[in-house]
Amino acid sequence: MLQAAIILIDLLFISLLTFGLYFPRHRRRDLVVAYLIVNVGVLAVAQVLASSTVGVGLGLGLFGVLSIIRLRSSEIEQHEVAYYFAALAMGLLAGLSTEPSLLTVVLMALIVAVVYFGDNPRLFRSYRQQTVVLDAAMPDESALIAHLEGLLGARVHGVHVRSLDLVNDTTVVDVRYQVGAQRSSAPTLAPRPSTGVTLLQEANR
Numbered sequence: 001m002l003q004a005a006i007i008l009i010d011l012l013f014i015s016l017l018t019f020g021l022y023f024p025r026h027r028r029r030d031l032v033v034a035y036l037i038v039n040v041g042v043l044a045v046a047q048v049l050a051s052s053t054v055g056v057g058l059g060l061g062l063f064g065v066l067s068i069i070r071l072r073s074s075e076i077e078q079h080e081v082a083y084y085f086a087a088l089a090m091g092l093l094a095g096l097s098t099e100p101s102l103l104t105v106v107l108m109a110l111i112v113a114v115v116y117f118g119d120n121p122r123l124f125r126s127y128r129q130q131t132v133v134l135d136a137a138m139p140d141e142s143a144l145i146a147h148l149e150g151l152l153g154a155r156v157h158g159v160h161v162r163s164l165d166l167v168n169d170t171t172v173v174d175v176r177y178q179v180g181a182q183r184s185s186a187p188t189l190a191p192r193p194s195t196g197v198t199l200l201q202e203a204n205r
Contacts, residue, residue: 003047010094014039014087020192021116022083031080039087059199079119086111121199126179128154131162134171139164144173154179 018035022028033064076084090108097104117123138144145156154177163172 005100006094006097006104007047009044009100009105009108010039010043010090010117013112015091016149017083017086017090017115021119025119025121026080028080031076031083035083035087035120038084042088042091043095046092049120050096050098050136050201082115082119127157127176129174130170131174134173135169136171137164137166137169138171141167144171148173148175148177152177152179 014036018032022035041185046129064125066149089111093107102157113163130152132137132148134146134147138147141159143174144161145159149156152175157174158176162174165169
């Protein structure tokens with residue numbers, strides 16, 4: 001009965017995490033299934049290991065092994081990795097608990113609360129990140145920032161040039177910026193007839 005209670009508590013929290021937080025915010029059904037399976041799978045294995053004398057050590061080893069798993073078949077954003085670790089941690093907390101305790105419940109609730117506030121869409125909603133491909137080689141960082149601010153209509157806070165091809169006249173840059181906060185005195189570059197921009201990916205920060 002005690003183990004059944006902790007399992008029900010874990011199922012309650014993982015349901016809240018996936019169906020109450022993740023899916024309404026990000027709408028990826030495939031990762032909902034992944035989070036549920038990871039949580040319940042770790043819970044089941046940890047319940048068995050907890051009954052042995054080396055249960056805690058094996059549990060920590062299991063956490064270490066699963067923490068380095070990377071799904072190569074599809075792109076996973078950093079906020080989705082955070083949900084993955086939350087599901088994993090709650091499964092371990094429930095699985096290694098021999099009986100329901102206030103500490104276990106508080107820790108699982110704390111994980112959900114941190115995810116709720118940390119992944120809140122209203123938190124830093126104006127900050128963005130994009131990988132931009134320009135069909136112009138721009139080695140000068142100041143000119144690059146001014147050009148990006150003109151293209152994006154935003155204030156650029158940081159750039160990281162991933163590739164600068166002087167032969168093919170292209171620049172690949174990772175840019176972090178804030179929409180609606182463009183510098184009033186930012187210099188602008190004269191437009192080039194062939195200059196374009198390709199936005200590869202975007203993530204709210």
